[in-house]
């Protein structure tokens with residue numbers, strides 16, 4: 001296969017059980033270079049579990065995980081992050097009492113050597129995300145929208161090849177959503193990084209994603225472009241038809 005088209009990440013038949021409950025069942029998923037991939041589905045569909053499986057926070061009950069072509073089934077979250085996959089968490093992933101600058105610095109610890117280089121990386125990252133004016137501020141004192149950006153900045157400071165974002169748009173107003181989407185596209189275009197987006201804001205998902213994967217009851221329901229997903233009768237019945245924000 002042409003190296004540039006090899007999936008950055010692939011799951012083969014990945015499954016996760018919690019006791020008798022199958023949260024994710026036999027899922028094949030691929031994330032391609034430089035794509036923004038949306039992962040959507042109703043509450044309880046298995047999105048967070050999938051996210052935890054691919055970032056190494058959960059071990060699969062069955063199936064395999066390939067990260068950048070390497071079989072990483074059963075590897076720890078740290079081992080996977082060292083290969084260039086970085087994630088955020090649903091409820092924010094930053095230290096409230098630290099400054100924005102020190103928060104972003106945390107994201108450079110594994111990937112950048114030396115104080116001066118780290119300082120440069122922090123400045124570049126803040127610039128990219130529009131956070132430069134807030135660098136000296138205590139992160140916990142910032143408005144919610146900026147706090148969400150700080151979480152993304154920490155993840156992006158490692159310059160991942162795959163940035164996995166867990167509901168990054170929750171609680172943002174329309175302007176903040178538009179700014180965040182524009183920022184994701186900038187990151188993708190400038191650094192060639194892929195983005196996996198778990199998100200309930202359908203309007204945003206339809207706008208920014210190249211492809212979308214739909215889960216339902218832990219199973220794969222559909223994969224396609226936003227236009228294909230919007231027109232898919234099974235997806236409308238299972239999910240989109242019940243929503244009011246698209």
Ligand SMILES: Nc1ncnc2c1ncn2[C@@H]1O[C@H](COP(=O)(O)OP(=O)(O)OP(=O)(O)O)[C@@H](O)[C@H]1O
Pocket residue numbers: 018021022023041042043044045046047048049050
């Ligand atoms: N640690 C756990 N222990 C037991 N059951 C779990 C655990 N995590 C998830 N589940 C169950 O697995 C199923 C899938 O949950 P998951 O959180 O992955 O769905 P989701 O699509 O992310 O939902 P939401 O949109 O509400 O975040 C649900 O039935 C949930 O109750």
